[in-house]
Amino acid sequence: MGWLKANFSFSFGPFRDDNKTNFGALRVLNDDFIARGNGFGLHPHDNMEITTIVLEGALEHQDSMGNKGIIKAGDVQVMSAGTGVFHSEYNPSETEDTLSLQIWVFPKVRNIDPRYDQMNFTDKFIKNQFTTLISPVKSGHTLWLNQNTTFSRGSFDAGQKINYTIKTPGNGAYVFILEGDVSIASQALNKRDAIGVYDTESFAIETSSESQILIIEVPMM
Structure with missing residues (x-):
């Protein structure tokens, strides 16, 4: 669309693939490039758990609940659309483009009251460890969604072997490589590759270069 370059992991908008x-409960993972001074105008959502992770630049958020603010790199925003909400996301900068992830998860309970929250994790990241961004449990340390889902993100040196344990029994893990080169179950993955892992209690990730990894753990429905 000129100002927007969207890379879709799952069928969305103009991209259709029945496979x-x-x-599981992960419905959308859009890897978006939003040009300076552009964005998504006011539009509706309902009964979807929506997460926005800004990787570079910033987005200005505004919604029908009265929320307005800036989402910066290091911030994570969550929104339960519930019974219905309108919102807009706009790159307010005149000089910087924005890279962000838009992630939708099917809700655990439908038709709840819409809800919005945001948190910065910049000071919480520890090298060679996963940091929990979102969990099913309300706490002051992470955000939460209306679903048994856990989002984890980490930066790792080359030569690391990380064992990830599924947080909620029966869940699967969608592993998205933000940067770097890793191997999972002998499958080589590079920048912006992903793999779904399920029917297991844990799995190992091996890094062959400096890597940034996002894991979205969801019920397999």
Whole structure:
């Protein structure tokens, strides 16, 4: 669309693939480039758990609940659309483009009251460890969604072997490589590759270069 370059992991908008509609409760993972001074105008959502992770630049958020603010790199924003909400996301900068992830998860309970929250994790990241961004449990340390889902993100040196344990029994893990080169179950993954792991209690990730990894753990429905 000129100002927007969207890379879709699952069928969305103009991209249709019957073999890629969702991974369990994970319905959307859009890897978006939003040009300076552009964005998504006011539009509706309902009964979807929506997460925005800004990787570079910033987005200005405004919604029908009265929330307005800036989402910066290091911030994570969550929104339960519930019974219905309108919102807009706009790159307010005149000089910097924005890279962000838009992630939708099917809700655990439908038709709840809409809800919005945001948290910065910049000071919480520890090298060679995963940091929990979102969990099913309300706490002051992470955000939470209306679903048994856990989002974890970490930066790792080359030569690391990380054992990830599924947080909620029966869940699967969608592993998205933000940067770097890793191997999972002998499958080589590079920048912006992903793999779904399920029917297991844990799995190992091996890094062959400096890597940034996002894990979205969801019920397999």
